[in-house]
Amino acid sequence: AQSVAQPEDQVNVAEGNPLTVKCTYSVSGNPYLFWYVQYPNRGLQFLLKYITGDNLVKGSYGFEAEFNKSQTSFHLKKPSALVSDSALYFCAVRDVSGAGSYQLTFGKGTKLSVIP
Amino acid sequence: EAQVTQNPRYLITVTGKKLTVTCSQNMNHEYMSWYRQDPGLGLRQIYYSMNVEVTDKGDVPEGYKVSRKEKRNFPLILESPSPNQTSLYFCASSLPQQGVTDTQYFGPGTRLTVL
Numbered sequence: 001a002q003s004v005a006q007p008e009d010q011v012n013v014a015e016g017n018p019l020t021v022k023c024t025y026s027v028s029g030n031p032y033l034f035w036y037v038q039y040p041n042r043g044l045q046f047l048l049k050y051i052t053g054d055n056l057v058k059g060s061y062g063f064e065a066e067f068n069k070s071q072t073s074f075h076l077k078k079p080s081a082l083v084s085d086s087a088l089y090f091c092a093v094r095d096v097s098g099a100g101s102y103q104l105t106f107g108k109g110t111k112l113s114v115i116p
Numbered sequence: 117e118a119q120v121t122q123n124p125r126y127l128i129t130v131t132g133k134k135l136t137v138t139c140s141q142n143m144n145h146e147y148m149s150w151y152r153q154d155p156g157l158g159l160r161q162i163y164y165s166m167n168v169e170v171t172d173k174g175d176v177p178e179g180y181k182v183s184r185k186e187k188r189n190f191p192l193i194l195e196s197p198s199p200n201q202t203s204l205y206f207c208a209s210s211l212p213q214q215g216v217t218d219t220q221y222f223g224p225g226t227r228l229t230v231l
Contacts, residue, residue, distance in 0.1 A: 006158075034219075034220075036220075036222075042224065042225075043206055043222035043223055043225055044159075044206065044208075044220075044222040045222070046219045046220065046221075049219065090158060090159060092159075103161060103164065103172075103174060103175075104149070104161060104164075104220070105161070105175070106158050106159040106160070106161075107158055108156060108157060108158035109158045
């Protein structure tokens with residue numbers, strides 16, 4: 001079975017500082033990995049994804065994520081946080097090599113608060 | 117405008133009263149899915165559909181039904197709602213490419229309260 005862990009319920013960072021939101025995953029085969037963001041009272045919006053190729057993936061709003069197969073991690077990063085980045089962030093995984101491979105599993109979410 | 121719409125956005129109902137939450141997308145997407153979002157549990161997949169007349173269970177299908185008679189619509193049916201189905205529900209769609217589920221587009225959500 002596939003699973004995702006976001007070990008931090010909340011991350012606080014000062015505006016202008018770099019931010020990291022952690023994600024680790026577990027799949028039996030190869031993973032497809034996604035990050036989504038949810039602003040208050042809104043649906044989820046796609047940020048970026050890793051399918052194959054370069055381990056460093058760049059996405060929307062200046063975010064990037066690094067796929068690390070040995071550590072089974074896909075941490076979300078941004079060099080300089082903005083107050084407007086404050087939101088709930090979800091990591092998601094698909095195991096593309098097993099049964100039910102169209103099922104997407106989300107983590108529990110990490111609330112990011114950027115302090116002015 | 118490309119979008120996923122859900123109706124109703126808010127619903128308060130009572131235990132046992134059948135209800136349907138509609139979901140529609142105008143992007144000709146093949147893949148559609150329903151999720152529920154609960155505090156501390158994140159998003160959990162209820163059902164998904166790869167195409168018309170093809171549906172599969174997600175992680176938490178108990179108490180829910182779906183149908184996919186047309187590509188654009190994917191209604192979620194609660195035959196006999198119970199209070200533990202009080203939640204925020206999201207519909208999503210995507211266009212599988214080469215068998216890969218691509219970026220999902222989410223609807224605005226339906227907040228359901230079952231008394």
